[in-house]
Amino acid sequence: MMAGERNPASCHLDERTFRLCCQLFLQHSETIQDGWSWEQIKGTDEGFIKKTVLIPVKASVLHKQHECSMQDENTVTDDIQANVEDETAGVQAVCEIHAVLRYEYHILYSCSYQIPVLYFRASTLDGRPLALEEVWSNVHPNYRQRLQQGPWDTLTQQEHPLLGQPFFMLHPCRTEEFMKPALDLAQAENKRVNYIVTWLSVVGPVVGLDVPLSYSTEVSAPD
């Protein structure tokens, strides 16, 4: 290895460090009431962190076939915006009906890849799970092209390895691409990072998960 070349293995994370990073992450979440919590697997020292959020989306995002049922089952909020500001040429009012979706995010540790993995599931308020196509339309357009490049499509439906239920997962084999530049930079500046904070700040926004900036400044790296 050349002098100054970082061991590529440091893109990885051992399970103990994962748990420590999560603990520190959770402490800050508690402080800013960001809603994350630790789920312990009964009888083991394994676990994951999770968070549930309600996200308003445009009704057009949901499958046409479900639009009728959506209205029937009262997932439409009272918040109907009508754009009546444009008075110029007698423009018709445009109504945007907002629906509310429930997103549940889980961060698990993968012992095979030795990195964290993001799982999530989405449903309407009445419990109807969203299909992959519907979830796709909630992915920011900037990320869509990159995710679609394959070879193994990066956003797929998978069985949650601890709960056994269908979730969506961001494929872990691309993690090194995201993390390497960030970890390289930190090393060059002689800083130690909290792996979870750095990692989640990169992958979270791809699937609509907001990670407030204070995590980057307030959460320390484990010793």
Next chain:
Amino acid sequence: MTSLGVKDELSSNASCRHLMNMIMADDKDVLRDVWFGKIPACFTLSPEETTEREAEPYYLLLPRVSYLTLVTDKVKKHFLKVMKAEDVEEMWFEYEGTPLKWHYPIGVLFDLLASNTALPWNVTVRFKNFPEHDLLHCPSNSVIEAHFMSCIKEADALKHKSQVINDMQKKDHKQLWMGLQNDKFDQFWAMNRKLMEYPTEEGGFRYIPFRIYQTMSDRPFLQKLFRPVSPEGHVLTLGDLLKELFPAAICAEDEPKRFQVMIHGIEPLLETPMQWLSEHLSHPDNFLHISIIPAPSD
């Protein structure tokens, strides 16, 4: 001696209608026995489905190493004949009320749920009320391919830090999938043998890719890092794995056996080295799928 024992068991396994002539206790024969293992199944349409007339059950020999949605086109065609298009959604299967996870190899599902029941395996076919909270969707074969390749990739991450799979070209990956899809043992193993190699000085893979399944558990499976050789250089066995992850499956000599530890429908000797099991009894996805089931009470 161990490989001989496994080979005998595989050949005489009642759920394997494929009868093999035992010539030599060659490890390569074990690979063939595993690949060509079959389970006789009887598919019956659920009474909850709406039909225009009664449907006859459909009998099929299922490959243990494949996936339900990959090998049941004929089942679908058969039952569609008695149904109206508007009553047909994504086909799914259940056994005694339990939805069958198509993304588990067929042999694993059978060993886990039905190995101690009479053959044929009675599977119920459904076309509506897809259990969204239990099963993954399978809209096309490319989803099965993606899942299969994802398992192979994960197995190689454990065995070789992904070096071997990443050194392969796209066409090599395709060959692995096509080999499985078209039941081409030689085509598959021409590529797969690379994934079974390791540096001689290491004595085995970095970690063994395995999953342990159990019906009476909230967890779908157990998976941990496990080295085939101990730090002192001892070759670790199936018994060593169970001692660490499922000690209840190991009982003293005078105790009645409480659990059966099953791989491809057989119970390998606990003295079998994990490295040997990984090289010879893995599924095409390169994982050792181990089912732990309650021992039948006679």
